[in-house]
Amino acid sequence: MGRIHQLPMSVVNRIAAGEVVERPASVVKELLENALDASPTRIDVALDQGGIALVRVVDDGGGIEADDLPLAVTAHATSKLRVAEDLERIGTLGFRGEALASIAEVSRVVIRSRTPDGTGATITVDGGRADEVRPDGCAVGTTVEVHQLFGNVPARRSFLRAAQTEWSHASEAFVRTALAHPAVAFSLVHNGRRVHDLPATKSWRDRIAGLFGAEVAGRLIEIEADDGEVSVHGFVGRPEDDVASGRLQHLFVGGRPFRDRSILHAVQEAYRGLLLSGRQPIAFLAFDLPPDAVDVNVHPAKMEVRFREPSRLYRLVLSALRTKFLAANVTTRLEPPRPTAASVPEFEPFAPPGHSGFGTGHSGFGTGHSGFGTGAERMAAPMSRPLWPAEPVAGDRAFASRVAGDAVAAPPAWEVDDVSRSVAGEERAVQMHDRYIVVETAAGIEVIDQHALHERLLYEKFKAAVEVGGLEVQPLLVPEKVDLAPAELELVHEHMGTLERAGMKIEPFGGSTVIVTSKPALAGDTPAAAIVREVLDRLSATAASGGGTSVLVDEVLHGLACRAAIKAGDRLSQAEVDALVRDRRIVPEAHHCPHGRPTSLTLSRQDLDRQFRRT
Ligand code: ADP
Ligand code: MG
Numbered sequence: 001m002g003r004i005h006q007l008p009m010s011v012v013n014r015i016a017a018g019e020v021v022e023r024p025a026s027v028v029k030e031l032l033e034n035a036l037d038a039s040p041t042r043i044d045v046a047l048d049q050g051g052i053a054l055v056r057v058v059d060d061g062g063g064i065e066a067d068d069l070p071l072a073v074t075a076h077a078t079s080k081l082r083v084a085e086d087l088e089r090i091g092t093l094g095f096r097g098e099a100l101a102s103i104a105e106v107s108r109v110v111i112r113s114r115t116p117d118g119t120g121a122t123i124t125v126d127g128g129r130a131d132e133v134r135p136d137g138c139a140v141g142t143t144v145e146v147h148q149l150f151g152n153v154p155a156r157r158s159f160l161r162a163a164q165t166e167w168s169h170a171s172e173a174f175v176r177t178a179l180a181h182p183a184v185a186f187s188l189v190h191n192g193r194r195v196h197d198l199p200a201t202k203s204w205r206d207r208i209a210g211l212f213g214a215e216v217a218g219r220l221i222e223i224e225a226d227d228g229e230v231s232v233h234g235f236v237g238r239p240e241d242d243v244a245s246g247r248l249q250h251l252f253v254g255g256r257p258f259r260d261r262s263i264l265h266a267v268q269e270a271y272r273g274l275l276l277s278g279r280q281p282i283a284f285l286a287f288d289l290p291p292d293a294v295d296v297n298v299h300p301a302k303m304e305v306r307f308r309e310p311s312r313l314y315r316l317v318l319s320a321l322r323t324k325f326l327a328a329n330v331t332t333r334l335e336p337p338r339p340t341a342a343s344v345p346e347f348e349p350f351a352p353p354g355h356s357g358f359g360t361g362h363s364g365f366g367t368g369h370s371g372f373g374t375g376a377e378r379m380a381a382p383m384s385r386p387l388w389p390a391e392p393v394a395g396d397r398a399f400a401s402r403v404a405g406d407a408v409a410a411p412p413a414w415e416v417d418d419v420s421r422s423v424a425g426e427e428r429a430v431q432m433h434d435r436y437i438v439v440e441t442a443a444g445i446e447v448i449d450q451h452a453l454h455e456r457l458l459y460e461k462f463k464a465a466v467e468v469g470g471l472e473v474q475p476l477l478v479p480e481k482v483d484l485a486p487a488e489l490e491l492v493h494e495h496m497g498t499l500e501r502a503g504m505k506i507e508p509f510g511g512s513t514v515i516v517t518s519k520p521a522l523a524g525d526t527p528a529a530a531i532v533r534e535v536l537d538r539l540s541a542t543a544a545s546g547g548g549t550s551v552l553v554d555e556v557l558h559g560l561a562c563r564a565a566i567k568a569g570d571r572l573s574q575a576e577v578d579a580l581v582r583d584r585r586i587v588p589e590a591h592h593c594p595h596g597r598p599t600s601l602t603l604s605r606q607d608l609d610r611q612f613r614r615t
Helices: 009-020 024-037 066-072 084-089 099-105 163-180 204-212 214-218 261-270 310-327 375-380 397-408 413-424 450-467 486-501 528-544 549-564 574-583 605-611
Strands: 042-048 054-059 108-114 121-126 141-147 185-190 193-198 221-226 231-236 249-253 256-258 283-288 428-432 436-440 444-449 473-483 505-508 513-520 600-604
Touching (some): 024 054, 024 141, 024 163, 066 108, 163 185, 163 193, 163 204, 163 486, 249 261, 428 574, 436 450, 436 574, 444 450, 450 574, 486 528, 486 549, 528 549
Parallel strands (some): 249 283
Antiparallel strands (some): 042 054, 054 141, 108 121, 231 283, 249 256, 428 436
16 A cells, blocks of 8 residues: 555645745735736735735736636646746746645635626635635726735744734835836835825836835936847946945846846945945846846746856946946045055055954945045035034933033143043044044054944944933924935834834825934934935834844934944044044944944054064
8 A cells, every 4th residue: 555645736735835925925926927917007006914914916907717717726727838848938927827826725815807808707715715706897907815814824824924024025025026017007005005106107217216216216327238148227326325225226137026146246346345344235227138048937936037147147237337337437436535645554564464354354445435426525624513412311421421522612622631631541543534543552553444433332322322211302493304215104104113212203294205303412413314214224124024123223223323423534623533532442342333344453563563573
């Protein structure tokens, strides 16, 4: 008696569901692909509770014949392939014929559909059991509703994250698809609120603007390149418009979003030296290549594709971006200011072997993070913004007043002397290249990255203040207006409480505009718009990875610190230099910025002596 037997179809479907349907976002993606394959002019998506309770996709495409409805929800039933050779020339987004069957196995699916010359019909499938096809007076096109995903599979249901997390994944799936098909109108509604309303357009830039805001889209640099077989078209961000996450990096081939580390690496490579480590460039790239040069059937959820010649795409992207940057003169603006004296120390050759991080691994002079574009003015004018705005931090007043006092205005000389002797000992500190501070310490020489250190210090102060509930909030006399992209607006709605805990009070103002009515005093006069964008970007990435409230608040503080800190290129007064150098002793772990980049490098007396053969 053999022990091997054929699995019943319901078990097969449920196994397939495990591959295809991971979470509401996968449902959104599959339903959108089906809708797009039906050549619609518009697609409307509605979600409840992040898609866990409901995903509804309505299209006005070609529809499904009433007789075909039971087949549509049957595994390996598709209208898109007939013979194996068709796999070599797939022109549709779907082809596996298992999405609807898989989804219907683990939820309750209701389909209503009508073809242009048929009559409308509906079918309901609950946990894999289909009922009768019934007539339905629907419009031409198809509506698919997926209720209570994994409602009948408690083990899977328990793996779903909070609705907020599922929502951020689901909206990401929507965004990717909508980006890939600008000629189709899309809308997205979550819990009854309209998040996106995207008219059909011929221009990719317009679609990007619809999703991410006109301001972001307007500043993008257009890229176009062709190596005879493969071509790439798209948009990339200016280096100064870098963001905290890879959320604004999107790749497409044949109307299909895909992930590819190698191509993203080429993008990073093109920006090398133009961004601080940990920062990400914006990139929207669409590839066009012969169908036989790419295989889309390598991943159940079709998230990855395989190229016949991956290195070809790598080279194409890298050279396209580099050429463009050279032409746009992006790189030259990044050069450090010319040394004024021949005595600028050249540390690198002295780095003893094994002393990692000195001159390497640290992005060095080329990183004019912000400040280019406006670089010249910034370098010419001494910085007017105080390092520590005068508001003291409640809960640690002694500390706050010490750091707040002398950096703001030039205090009487004896006071400076007094402070620097008592706190910083005899350390002498000099700013170089408007980026680094070189300090003479008892142990040797310390080179400090002014932005990294200030960011670290601000972050620690923010954090300490939030922990004792004493974050000083500065109400704005004139609230600052910020125009947001739809997705950003949604994030504001979602995270209002988190933002407020971090001192950022943001209120809807109508349309896509919000007003910022308060910010933390420590943020000084950093423009609210810069802070809000940075913080929202980080929040969306953190929410997607399922971070809890304290993680989210922390992320906001990181964003605040990053934007409020002095930048490379900001010239500091001697009092400001001294204040920074002194404060690094007060804050724990000041030797790393919040991203883990070093804030300072040390060259010891011993090393120096050895290099000069004094020992
Ligand atoms: P696949 O898309 O891989 O063919 P699916 O399970 O996703 O498999 O869908 C099965 C079939 O149902 C499709 O081949 C298509 O004929 C039909 N179908 C599904 N959704 C739609 C839709 N929105 N409009 C028209 N036909 C659809
Ligand atoms: Mg499909």
